[in-house]
Each structure stands twice: as structure tokens, then as C-alpha cells.
Amino acid sequence: MAGTWGRFNVVALALGFAFLYLPIVLLVIYSFNESRLVTVWAGFSTKWYVAMLNNRGLMDAAWVTARVAFLSATVATVLGTMAAVALTRYTRFRGRLLFSGIVFAPLVMPEVITGLSLLLLFVAINFDRGFATVTIAHITFSMCFVAVVVQSRLITFDRSLEEAALDLGATPVKAFFQVTLPVILPAVIAGWMLAFTLSLDDLVIASFTSGPGATTLPMKIYSQVRLGVTPEINAVSTVLIAIVTVGVVVASLANKRQDVLRQREAAE
Amino acid sequence: MARLFSMIGSRLVIAVPYLWLLVFFLVPFFIVFKISLSQTAIAMPPYLPVFGLEEGVSGFVRNLRDLSFENYLWLFEDALYVNAYLSSLVIAAVSTLLTLLVGYPIAYGMARAPAALRPLLLMLVILPFWTSFLIRVYAWIGILKPEGLLNQFLAFLGIIDQPLVILNTTSAVYIGIVYSYLPFMVLPLYAALEKMDYSLIEAAQDLGCPPLTAFWKITFPLSLPGVVAGCMLVFIPAVGEFVIPDLLGGSRTLMIGKTLWDEFFFNRDWPVSSAVAVVLLLILVVPIAYFQRAQARAREEES
Numbered sequence: 001m002a003g004t005w006g007r008f009n010v011v012a013l014a015l016g017f018a019f020l021y022l023p024i025v026l027l028v029i030y031s032f033n034e035s036r037l038v039t040v041w042a043g044f045s046t047k048w049y050v051a052m053l054n055n056r057g058l059m060d061a062a063w064v065t066a067r068v069a070f071l072s073a074t075v076a077t078v079l080g081t082m083a084a085v086a087l088t089r090y091t092r093f094r095g096r097l098l099f100s101g102i103v104f105a106p107l108v109m110p111e112v113i114t115g116l117s118l119l120l121l122f123v124a125i126n127f128d129r130g131f132a133t134v135t136i137a138h139i140t141f142s143m144c145f146v147a148v149v150v151q152s153r154l155i156t157f158d159r160s161l162e163e164a165a166l167d168l169g170a171t172p173v174k175a176f177f178q179v180t181l182p183v184i185l186p187a188v189i190a191g192w193m194l195a196f197t198l199s200l201d202d203l204v205i206a207s208f209t210s211g212p213g214a215t216t217l218p219m220k221i222y223s224q225v226r227l228g229v230t231p232e233i234n235a236v237s238t239v240l241i242a243i244v245t246v247g248v249v250v251a252s253l254a255n256k257r258q259d260v261l262r263q264r265e266a267a268e
Numbered sequence: 269m270a271r272l273f274s275m276i277g278s279r280l281v282i283a284v285p286y287l288w289l290l291v292f293f294l295v296p297f298f299i300v301f302k303i304s305l306s307q308t309a310i311a312m313p314p315y316l317p318v319f320g321l322e323e324g325v326s327g328f329v330r331n332l333r334d335l336s337f338e339n340y341l342w343l344f345e346d347a348l349y350v351n352a353y354l355s356s357l358v359i360a361a362v363s364t365l366l367t368l369l370v371g372y373p374i375a376y377g378m379a380r381a382p383a384a385l386r387p388l389l390l391m392l393v394i395l396p397f398w399t400s401f402l403i404r405v406y407a408w409i410g411i412l413k414p415e416g417l418l419n420q421f422l423a424f425l426g427i428i429d430q431p432l433v434i435l436n437t438t439s440a441v442y443i444g445i446v447y448s449y450l451p452f453m454v455l456p457l458y459a460a461l462e463k464m465d466y467s468l469i470e471a472a473q474d475l476g477c478p479p480l481t482a483f484w485k486i487t488f489p490l491s492l493p494g495v496v497a498g499c500m501l502v503f504i505p506a507v508g509e510f511v512i513p514d515l516l517g518g519s520r521t522l523m524i525g526k527t528l529w530d531e532f533f534f535n536r537d538w539p540v541s542s543a544v545a546v547v548l549l550l551i552l553v554v555p556i557a558y559f560q561r562a563q564a565r566a567r568e569e570e571s
Contacts, residue, residue, distance in 0.1 A: 009380050012373035013389070019370070020396050020450065023407035026417060030410065083285035093282055102289040104560050108501065110508020110552070112525045113545045116532065117296035120542065123313045124299050140292040143285065173277055194398075201400045204510055208532075218402050225515065229409050237403040244398050252391055 024241060031234035048235040058236065061220035065200060068131065068216060072138035073195035079139065080146025080195070081188055085176075087147070088154040106144040114141060115208030122209065129211030137209040138199040145198060146191035153187035154180075186255050193251060197244055297549070304542035305335035315538050339543035349527065349544065353551065356524040359438065359513075360506035363445035367453045367502050368495065370446055375457035375494070376487075379464070390458070397451040405444055405515050412440050412516070436518025444512040445502070453498040460494025461487070493566065500559040504552055524548055 031049075035042035052058060083103055090096070106114065118137045122129055157180065165175040181188070203218040210216060217236075224233055306315040317331035343349045378389045396404065411417045412435040419431040434440050464487065472482040488495075510525035517523065524544065532541040 006380070008373075009377035013377040013381070016370070016374035016377070016450075016454075017392060019447070020393070023404065023411060023447070024396065024399065026411065027403070027407040079285045079288055082281045083289075086282040086285065090278065090282060095286070099282070099286050099289075100564070101560060102293050103285075104563060105556060106293060108504040108552075108556055108559060110505055110525060110548065112508050112510050112528045113300075113549060114293075116528065116541060116545050117300045118292065120299045120303055120538070121292070121296040136292060140288070143288070147285075197398050197400075201402065203402050204529075218400070221402060221406070222511075225406055225409070229406070229413075233406065237400070237406065240403060241399050244400075245395065248391075248395060248398050 027234055028238045028241065031231055031238040033231055033234075036231065048231040049239075051232050052235045052239075055232065057215075058217070058220055058232075061215050061217045062236075064131065064214055065217040068135050068138060068206075068214075069196050069199035072135045072142060072199045073192050075135075076139045076143040076195040077146050077188060077192040080143040080191055081150050081184075083143065083147040084150035084154055088151055103144050103147050106141045107148065109141075111202075111204035112208075115205040118205070119208040129209060130214040133209045133211065134206050134214055134216065137205050138195075138202065141205065142195035142198045145194050146188075149191040149194060150184060150187045153184045157183055186258065189251065193247060200240070200244075300542045300545055302335070303539055304339055304546050305337065306539045307334070307336075307338070308537050308539055313538065314536055339539050340547070342540065343543055343547060348522075349524075352522045352524045352527045353547070355522045356507050356509075357551070359441060359445075359521075359523060360503050360509075363442050363449075363506055364499050364503040366442060367446045367449055368499060371450055371453035371457055371498065374450075375454045375461055378454070378458050379461035380466075386462075393451050393454050393458075401448060402511060404448055405511055408440070408444055408447065408516060409435065412443070435516065436520065438517065438521050440516035440518075441513050441521050441523075444516045445506050445509065448512065449502040449506065452501040456497035456501065457491060457494040460491040460497075464490050493562070496562055497559075497566070500555060500562070504555050504559065507552060508548055 030041075032044050032046065033041055034045040034047070083099075086093075087096075087100055087103065115137070118133075118140070119129075121127075122133050127133060161183070162175050162179050165179045166172065170178065201218060202216075203222050206216045207219055207222075210219065217240075221233055221236060224230065303315055306317060308314060309316040317334045374393070378386060378393070381389055409416075413419070414431040414433060414435070416435070418434070419428070422428045422432070434443075468486050468490075469482050472486055473479065477485070508525040508528075509523060510529050513521045513523040513526045514529070517526075528541050528544045528548070531537050531544060
């Protein structure tokens with residue numbers, strides 16, 4: 001029968017989502033554990049959140065990460081959107097093949113290679129490692145993710161709208177900002193969020209390209225995890241998971257609302 | 269005048285991101301290659317020769333003569349590196365296959381779900397992808413440890429009386445890769461399966477084809493673009509993976525990403541780690557190029 005959702009499918013989805021979510025749920029639960037042992041439950045406590053807030057090194061690293069992520073995501077969104085426009089609007093220019101190659105290659109490039117190569121570049125040009133180099137590194141790989149997200153939206157975009165604006169005398173720049181950008185805006189925002197979380201998340205590239213005084217949160221978490229699992233790290237992780245989850249859910253709801261509004265407008 | 273501006277504008281839209289990626293993505297590879305031909309030195313930067321402008325043309329030529337392929341010979345003479353490359357490829361291939369086996373039923377279930385439910389399911393698959401990779405790998409340490417939650421659970425059920433040793437073995441690396449990369453597999457599979465016309469299956473079944481044969485003869489071949497894209501998205505980064513083998517695999521799991529990391533951060537041997545990176549890149553060039561061609565083709569079909 002068409003459209004029946006077989007028992008097999010329900011079981012597959014239930015098991016699949018259990019596999020995806022159980023580790024995260026357990027991590028969150030044990031962040032509220034009284035005991036220092038992460039695997040033995042000894043009662044509810046928020047003391048690890050207090051310990052986390054009092055951990056100076058951790059908080060400094062969080063602040064560095066927040067600034068790097070904000071700055072790199074913003075620049076990456078501008079550059080990535082430009083790259084997406086270049087790839088979809090200009091089908092013929094010299095070096096286009098190379099350009100599309102270097103836009104897509106960072107998506108699958110192992111991080112150790114990207115990190116090492118950027119570090120060697122900074123050393124070769126005698127650029128002091130620190131906040132700036134981590135930010136540049138993050139812009140470089142996350143702009144490619146932005147480009148892919150925005151490009152997939154631009155492909156489905158009805159070009160005749162833009163052409164109409166141009167025919168009516170708008171300059172290309174004006175046509176872009178008044179016609180194209182509002183339509184692709186959800187993708188641009190999604191791209192920014194993706195770039196932000198990629199930066200928030202990156203351990204390998206930051207370890208290669210950062211210098212003294214620019215320890216990011218993942219670097220700090222990694223060095224503590226290597227010393228042993230502590231509920232404090234569970235607490236930090238829970239906060240990060242909460243931030244990202246709220247961000248994604250709010251964005252998708254906002255997106256949905258916009259779609260509804262647009263449909264209502266179209267109906268009227 | 270407006271035309272002039274628009275011409276400059278279009279040039280800028282191409283030139284700015286192009287230049288950025290040339291300088292920060294492409295040029296660094298040439299530097300990596302150059303340093304892979306250098307020798308280690310106790311200096312900063314820790315390699316020789318260093319090309320400087322002050323030495324002029326003769327210095328440049330002299331420095332060129334100092335470059336050699338010694339590091340590459342070293343990579344092939346020392347069994348450690350060869351084994352690390354091979355075991356990375358094997359681990360990545362096996363985990364890609366496992367991810368496909370785990371991801372396919374999920375993607376299929378999503379594609380056949382009621383249309384109203386699909387956006388929610390899609391978001392549920394994407395959400396873990398947004399949360400930190402490092403944290404998701406870390407979560408498994410507490411589960412897989414000898415006194416961890418999995419062993420506690422299995423002992424509680426009476427299935428085992430000795431704790432299973434999973435952490436710090438290759439099995440833990442497989443679990444880590446499958447878990448971390450699952451969304452990359454499910455999304456392209458779902459995209460391919462959702463587009464499929466399921467009346468084909470009904471037609472086959474009406475004609476007496478058993479469901480499993482119908483799956484192999486119709487569904488699977490039609491989902492092949494998604495299978496290829498998903499496998500590439502898992503396999504290529506998994507070969508060079510560092511965090512998962514480091515945190516879950518222990519010292520016995522040999523993977524090239526970890527070898528490169530150790531060579532760089534512990535041995536401080538920049539030329540050898542560069543050579544390791546160049547060879548890794550050469551190994552991955554074929555799958556990356558294949559992935560890009562497949563992507564370009566898919567995009568053309570879409571537009």
C-alpha cells in the first residue's frame with residue numbers, strides 16, 4: 001500500500017535516533033552528578049557548573065573562542081557569499097575550474113593537512129601566531145561551507161527577478177542587495193551559523209595555527225580530557241550543546257515563520 | 269559610468285574570495301611541499317634551508333641544492349609510516365561501510381515517513397552535526413570505558429561478567445567514526461531516496477517481485493548517487509582523522525593523522541610531518557577529484 005510507514009522503518013528510525021542522541025543525553029545527565037566519577041551516579045548537584053565558572057583558564061578560553069567564532073563567521077559569510085555568487089552567476093571566467101576546485105576541496109580536506117599548511121605559511125611569512133592567525137584559518141575553511149550553503153539556494157533562485165530589476169535601471173549592486181539578498185537571506189544566515197559553530201568546534205586547525213595567549217575552548221577541553229574525564233568538562237559541553245540547540249531551533253522556527261508569512265502574502 | 273562600476277563589481281565578487289583562497293589554501297600546499305624537502309634543524313623555524321630575500325640569486329640557487337627527497341625515502345623505509353597509511357585506509361574504508369549500513373535504514377525510514385514528519389526528522393539528523401565534534405567523541409569515553417556505562421548496563425543485564433575492553437581499541441575508533449560521520453551519510457542518502465518514485469516498487473511487487481529483490485534491483489541503484497556522495501564525505505576526512513583515534517583508539521591504533529600530529533607536536537620534526545602530509549594528499553587526490561566531479565555533475569542537473 002502506498003504511503004504506509006512500515007514497522008521496519010519505525011524501528012530503523014528509533015534505533016538510529018537512539019544511537020545519535022543517547023551519548024549526548026548521558027553526557028548531559030552526568031554533568032549534574034555529585035560524584036567526581038563520571039560513571040557512578042551519586043545524586044543531583046550543580047557544583048560542576050560552579051567549578052566551571054570559577055575555572056579561570058576555561059573562561060578565558062571561552063572568551064577567545066567566542067571572539068574568534070564571531071569574527072571569523074562574519075568575514076567567512078561575506079567571502080563565502082561572494083564565492084557562491086561568483087560560481088553561480090559567472091559561468092565563464094579565467095581560472096573558474098581552479099576556483100571551484102579550491103572552494104570545494106576544503107570541505108573534505110583532512111584537518112591535519114589544512115592546519116599544518118596554514119601554520120607553515122604563517123611561519124614562512126613571519127606572521128606572529130595568535131588570535132589573528134586562528135581567525136584567518138577559520139575564515140578560510142568556513143567560507144567554503146558558507147559558499148556551498150548559499151550556492152544551493154542561489155541555484156533555485158529565479159534569475160528573472162534580478163534581470164527585471166536590472167531592466168528597470170537598478171545597478172547590479174542595488175539589484176543584489178534589494179532583490180537577491182532578501183531571497184537568499186535564510187541561506188546566508190544558515191551559512192553564518194554553520195561558520196560560527198565550525199569555529200566554535202575546531203580543535204585541530206586551531207592547535208596548529210594558534211599561539212601563546214590564544215588558547216581556544218576546544219584546545220582547553222582537549223588538554224583536560226587527555227588528563228582524564230571530569231564532570232566539569234561535561235558541564236562545559238552541556239552549556240555548549242544548549243547554546244547550539246537553542247540557536248538551531250530558533251533559526252529553523254524563524255525560517256518556518258517567514259515561509260508562512262510569505263505564503264500568506266502570496267495567497268492574498 | 270554605471271557600467272564601469274558593475275564591471276568592477278563583478279570582478280571584485282570573483283577576485284576577493286579567489287585571492288583569499290589562493291593565498292590561504294593553495295599557496296600553503298606549495299610551502300608544505302618545499303619544507304618536506306628540507307632538513308630538520310635546531311632553530312626557529314626548525315628546518316633548513318630558509319629562503320630569504322637578503323641572500324640574493326646565488327643564495328637562492330645554493331639553497332635549492334640543499335633540498336632533497338630524503339624525508340620521502342625515510343617514510344618508505346620506516347615501517348611505521350607505511351603501516352599508518354595502510355591502517356588509516358583500512359579503518360576509513362571499514363568505517364565508511366559500517367556508516368553506510370547504519371545510515372541507509374535511517375535515511376530510508378526518513379524518506380518513507382509521512383511528509384509532515386520529514387522536516388522534523390531532518391532537523392533531528394542535522395542537530396548532532398551542529399554540536400561539537402570533540403564533545404561527541406568525548407561522550408563515548410564515559411560510555412566505552414571498562415567501568416563505563418555500557419559495561420555497567422551489560423553487567424546489569426547479566427550478559428557479561430567481565431567488562432569488555434572497547435576503549436583504546438580499533439573497535440572504539442569504528443564506533444567513533446560511525447557516530448560522528450553518520451549525518452554526512454544520512455543526508456545525501458535521504459536526498460536521493462526522497463526523490464525516488466515509489467510507484468516503481470509497487471509495480472515490481474505487483475508483478476511478483478519479492479521486496480528484497482525489488483530493493484536490490486530498483487531502490488538501491490536509484491540511490492547510488494547518494495551512496496557515492498555519502499561514502500566520499502565519510503571516507504576522505506576519516507582517512508586523516510585525528511581526534512577519534514587519539515581519544516578513543518589509544519596508543520595501539522595507528523592512523524596517519526595521529527602520526528602527523530605526533531611528528532609535529534612531540535618530535536617537532538616539521539620536514540617529516542610535511543612529507544607525511546604531502547603523501548596523504550597524494551593518496552586522497554583521486555577520491556577528492558572524484559567527489560568534486562560528482563558534485564559538479566549533481567549541481568548541473570539541479571540547475
